[in-house]
Amino acid sequence: MKCIFCSKNSSNSKSVEHIIPESLGNKKHILRKGIVCDECNQYFAKKIEKRVLEMPYFRDVRHRNFIESKKRRIPVSKGIIGGAVDLKKRKDFGTEVIVNSPDIFQKILNGEVKHMIIPVNDQPIEDNKLISRFIAKIAIESAAQTFSSKKGWNNFIINTPEFKELRYYARFGDKLDMWNYSQRRIYNETDRFLNPKVSDGPYEVLHEQNLVFLRDRELYFVLVLFGIEYVISITNPKIDGYKSWLIENNNKCPIIEKNERDTIKGERYF
Ligand SMILES: [Zn+2]
Structure with missing residues (x-):
């Protein structure tokens, strides 16, 4: 081989x-x-x-959705309480706030900082x-x-x-020009789906992918990860053809059939 x-x-x-x-x-x-x-x-x-x-986006999407690494670890995310702190998921679905800096710890004890900010990474950088x-x-x-x-x-x-x-x-391709791709959110990462052909109850989709011929018989690869659709042409480093196809097809996702499944809207992070 x-x-x-x-x-x-x-x-x-x-x-x-x-x-x-x-x-x-x-x-x-x-x-x-x-x-x-x-x-x-x-x-x-x-x-x-x-x-x-x-x-940061991939770290946080795994953190938010309790996706373990192959070593069974859930990535630590970041919050801000007068400085960066670590947010660690617990097995009981709670979150631990870990303050590593003595300065920040002292500020919290003194009541100088009262709020925690959790930056939300909604999508990867484009x-x-x-x-x-x-x-x-x-x-x-x-x-x-x-x-x-x-x-x-x-x-x-x-x-x-x-x-x-x-x-x-x-x-x-380290030194080659970028092969362009399309990126957009098509469903929320907490949405669940209903389709009796797939499951008796609601199910989640972490990823789905397929190869499809679209406009002018150009072959595209479509990948949906946690509700974000990424599309790349197999033969063409430009993605304009797909953008035109989207306009002509009412922005539907080419690998998800209309009425294929019902959606149960999940909690919205964004
Ligand atoms: Zn090889």
Whole structure:
């Protein structure tokens, strides 16, 4: 087998690849060992995923929704009481406020500060190249997962010219110009859904994704994480085609069918 990113022989690779990081709650979208070689797996883990997961939005969305890392830790968030304090989730769903600074502690004791501010990170910063490469990686791996049951899929991913540029950008695109993507909130992260075909009761959606052909038969990858939709074109570093498609289609999400499910509106953070 050859690695879908670097095309090197990956038959001896030992790691499985999580298409979406485990630390974002993904337990089922996994590529078997060798589809991504150990070297590329390590590269993505350290240079892309770790950095994305450390961004304030991703730290806070995991904190707010009790999403544990693979080491079963929920990230610590930040609050402000006359200076930065740590907010730690407890197993009983409470929050502990941890004051590490003796100065802040003294100010609280003296009654000099009475309010705590919790900054809300509603969305990741937009037009960010790390996020763009993160989505590109997930897009290529989702394509591999889609085709991996078909004969000759490995050569298909590696040899199809349409995948070539995005594969290279995800893995080696450090110095390349950004591959543009679209980002917008389509539902609140606390919303729950009803669809008897999926579950007997209300269920939550942490992530959903698919490849779709839209305008002019251009292939797009759509990823929805915690209610935020990210879209990237597989073949075109510009995203104008998708923006036009949205206008023509009343801003619907291309991978969620109308009336597919009912929404139970959750608590709004924003
Ligand atoms: Zn590789």
